[in-house]
Amino acid sequence: MTEYVNRAVRVVRAPRGLPVVEDFRIDEVPIRPPADGEVLFRAHYLSIDPAIRRRLPSTSSAPGPLGAVAGIGDVVLAGVVPAHSGLDGIAVGEVISSRHPDFAAGDLVRGGTHWQVYHTIKGAALDRIPRENRASLGDELGILGQPGFVAHCGMRLVADVRERDTVVVSAAGGAVGMVAGQIAKLAGARVIGIAGGEKTEYVVEELGFDACIDRKTANIGEQLDELCPKGVDVYFDNVGGSITRAVFDRMADFGRVVVCGMISEYNQDESEVGPPLRPVLRKRLRIEGFICYDHYDRYPEYRAWASARIAEGGLRYRNDVTEGIENAPAALIGQLSGHNRGKQLVMI
Amino acid sequence: MTEYVNRAVRVVRAPRGLPVVEDFRIDEVPIRPPADGEVLFRAHYLSIDPAIRRRLPSTSSAPGPLGAVAGIGDVVLAGVVPAHSGLDGIAVGEVISSRHPDFAAGDLVRGGTHWQVYHTIKGAALDRIPRENRASLGDELGILGQPGFVAHCGMRLVADVRERDTVVVSAAGGAVGMVAGQIAKLAGARVIGIAGGEKTEYVVEELGFDACIDRKTANIGEQLDELCPKGVDVYFDNVGGSITRAVFDRMADFGRVVVCGMISEYNQDESEVGPPLRPVLRKRLRIEGFICYDHYDRYPEYRAWASARIAEGGLRYRNDVTEGIENAPAALIGQLSGHNRGKQLVMI
Numbered sequence: 196m197t198e199y200v201n202r203a204v205r206v207v208r209a210p211r212g213l214p215v216v217e218d219f220r221i222d223e224v225p226i227r228p229p230a231d232g233e234v235l236f237r238a239h240y241l242s243i244d245p246a247i248r249r250r251l252p253s254t255s256s257a258p259g260p261l262g263a264v265a266g267i268g269d270v271v272l273a274g275v276v277p278a279h280s281g282l283d284g285i286a287v288g289e290v291i292s293s294r295h296p297d298f299a300a301g302d303l304v305r306g307g308t309h310w311q312v313y314h315t316i317k318g319a320a321l322d323r324i325p326r327e328n329r330a331s332l333g334d335e336l337g338i339l340g341q342p343g344f345v346a347h348c349g350m351r352l353v354a355d356v357r358e359r360d361t362v363v364v365s366a367a368g369g370a371v372g373m374v375a376g377q378i379a380k381l382a383g384a385r386v387i388g389i390a391g392g393e394k395t396e397y398v399v400e401e402l403g404f405d406a407c408i409d410r411k412t413a414n415i416g417e418q419l420d421e422l423c424p425k426g427v428d429v430y431f432d433n434v435g436g437s438i439t440r441a442v443f444d445r446m447a448d449f450g451r452v453v454v455c456g457m458i459s460e461y462n463q464d465e466s467e468v469g470p471p472l473r474p475v476l477r478k479r480l481r482i483e484g485f486i487c488y489d490h491y492d493r494y495p496e497y498r499a500w501a502s503a504r505i506a507e508g509g510l511r512y513r514n515d516v517t518e519g520i521e522n523a524p525a526a527l528i529g530q531l532s533g534h535n536r537g538k539q540l541v542m543i
Numbered sequence: 544m545t546e547y548v549n550r551a552v553r554v555v556r557a558p559r560g561l562p563v564v565e566d567f568r569i570d571e572v573p574i575r576p577p578a579d580g581e582v583l584f585r586a587h588y589l590s591i592d593p594a595i596r597r598r599l600p601s602t603s604s605a606p607g608p609l610g611a612v613a614g615i616g617d618v619v620l621a622g623v624v625p626a627h628s629g630l631d632g633i634a635v636g637e638v639i640s641s642r643h644p645d646f647a648a649g650d651l652v653r654g655g656t657h658w659q660v661y662h663t664i665k666g667a668a669l670d671r672i673p674r675e676n677r678a679s680l681g682d683e684l685g686i687l688g689q690p691g692f693v694a695h696c697g698m699r700l701v702a703d704v705r706e707r708d709t710v711v712v713s714a715a716g717g718a719v720g721m722v723a724g725q726i727a728k729l730a731g732a733r734v735i736g737i738a739g740g741e742k743t744e745y746v747v748e749e750l751g752f753d754a755c756i757d758r759k760t761a762n763i764g765e766q767l768d769e770l771c772p773k774g775v776d777v778y779f780d781n782v783g784g785s786i787t788r789a790v791f792d793r794m795a796d797f798g799r800v801v802v803c804g805m806i807s808e809y810n811q812d813e814s815e816v817g818p819p820l821r822p823v824l825r826k827r828l829r830i831e832g833f834i835c836y837d838h839y840d841r842y843p844e845y846r847a848w849a850s851a852r853i854a855e856g857g858l859r860y861r862n863d864v865t866e867g868i869e870n871a872p873a874a875l876i877g878q879l880s881g882h883n884r885g886k887q888l889v890m891i
Binding site: 432435439454455456457468469470471472473474475476477478479480481482483484485486489 | 780783787802803804805816817818819820821822823824825826827828829830831832833834837
C-alpha cells in the first residue's frame, strides 16, 4: 500500500470565548487500514461550521450539543459521533481502499467526523455521491449537503412558509441562511435578511432578498419596524441573542420562530434567557427547534429539488474556500467572527 | 315592562399587583332596553377568570390582552369586546326580552362581557344553550363552556397528546387544568399535576391524575426529577414564571410546551423573560401559544364529547360557587391567590 501522510488538527486547550489559533495544533497521525465493513478515504474538502465551537472542550459544565465533545489533545471533532448518516459527514473525498461491498476505490463519498485528511470509517456512515450536477465537490458540503438541507427542513417542514409571509432570516449570508431565504422567496414570501457588512449587498443583489439589515451598523429594531410594518410571520433564527430578541418583539400573530442555530451564543458557556412567554400566548406564536438528523428521509427530495433549481439558475450560492488543513482553525475563527463569505470550506 | 334593579361592579382604581376589594365598588346601573337585533338577559352565574386581571386598568404601558381593558370607574370588563361568539361570554342566564329572531323570553343563553346582573347585547354575540345534559347552569361556564374547551384545544389540537406521553399540567385544580389533565389521562398519558395545598389531593383522588406536586411546599424541580425520570413530553402551562422554568428545564426531546395562561404573571406589569432557546434547539422543543377563539368551529365536537364523558362518569369536575355579585371582587382575589376549589363562579 502506498505510504500516505495523514495530517490532523488537534485542540490543545479549552478556548475561552472566541477561540484563537493557539488553541489548536497541526499534527501527523497514523492511518488505520480499513477493517471489515470499513472504508479509507482521502478528504478533498472539509466543512467548517459554527456548531463545531460547541464540540471543543469547555471551561464550564453547561450542557453540550448532541453527541460527543472533543477532549483536550484530541483531534477536533467536527461532527456527530456516531453519525446518523453520511450527510452528517464533514468531509468529501475519494475512496482509497474499501472493505465494504458498497464502495470501491475511486468512489466519491461524504462522511467523517474529524479534522484530518484521511478517514477510516464504517461504510454504513458514508454516502456515495454522484459525479455530476454540481460546480465543485465542495458543494456537497454546502448547497447540496447538510446546510442546504437544514434550510429546507427549517423553512419548509418547520416554518411551513407560505405566499405573502414576511420572513426574516438571520446570518443571511451564511451557508444555511442564504438557502433559507431563497426557499422563502421561491415560495412567494417577502424576505428580509440580517447579515454583517459586505454580505448585506450580496444577499440583496445576488440572492434576491427584498432587503438586508446590516447588523454591524443598523439599529435592528428600527429597521425591522420600517421593513416589516405588519410584523414578522416567520423568523428563521441562526443566531440567538439580541438579534433574536429584536425580531421576537416584532412577531405577527401566528408567527413561527424556527430555532436553527445560535451562533451568537456558541462562544458563551451559559445559556442566555429567552424571550418572554406572554407574547407567545397573546400572539399565538410557535417557537420550534429542529435538527436535520430527524428528517434525513426527506434529503433525496431536497437534493433533487436543489439540483434542478441550480441548473436553471434559480438558486444561487457561494463558497468561501480556505486552502490547507493547517488553516482550518483560522477559517473557524473567521466564521465565528462573521468574516466568511458563503459556505466556509477548507480545500485539502 | 317590569322594573328591575341592575347591579354592577365598577373598578375604581388601578390595582397594584394583587387587587384588593377597595379597588372595586358595587353600583346600580341603568338597564338599556334591547334595540333591534338585541337581547336583554338576566345572568344567573358569572364566570370568574384569572385573565380578568389583565383587563383591569394598569399602572404601566405594557401591552394588554386581546381586546379592550376597562378604564377607571368603568364596570369591570371580564371578557373580550367584541365577543367572537357567545362562548366568550362570562355570564349564563335567561332571556327577559328579545328583539332578535333567534331568541325569545325564557331561553337560556351564554354571553356578556361585564360584571353586572342584566345584559343588553346583540343576539349575534349570544349562544343559546340547551336545558338538559348538565348538573348546573353554571357548568356552561366551566366544564361545558370555555374553560373545558380551552383544555381540549391545548391538549388535543396544540399538544397532540399521545399514549405514553408524560404530561405535566400546572394549576391542575383549576377550571382548565382539571379538564386538560383528564383529557391526557383518557388519551393514555401519564399525568402529573402541580397545584396548591388541598387541591393536590383532589387532583389525584377525584380526578385520577397519577401524581400532583404541591407548589406551596414541594421543591418542584426535585419532585419533577423523581416523577418524570425520562423528562416531560407535554407541559400544559397555565401559570408562567418559576414553575414554568422548572418544568421547561426537564422537557424531553420533542417536548411540547403549550402556553395557555400565565396566572403567576397577571399581577405583574412587565413580562418576565422566558426560557432559553438553546434547549429548544438541542431537544427539538415546540413552544406554542393558542387562544381558543381561533378554534371555535371545533367547540360542538368538544361539547358532545364532554357531555358523553360526564354522563358515563369518565370526566369529573367541581365548581367553586360564591353567592352575590357584590362578592365577585373577593372571588377574583381569592382565585388569583389560588384559593378557589375548581371552576370559580358567582351565583346571582
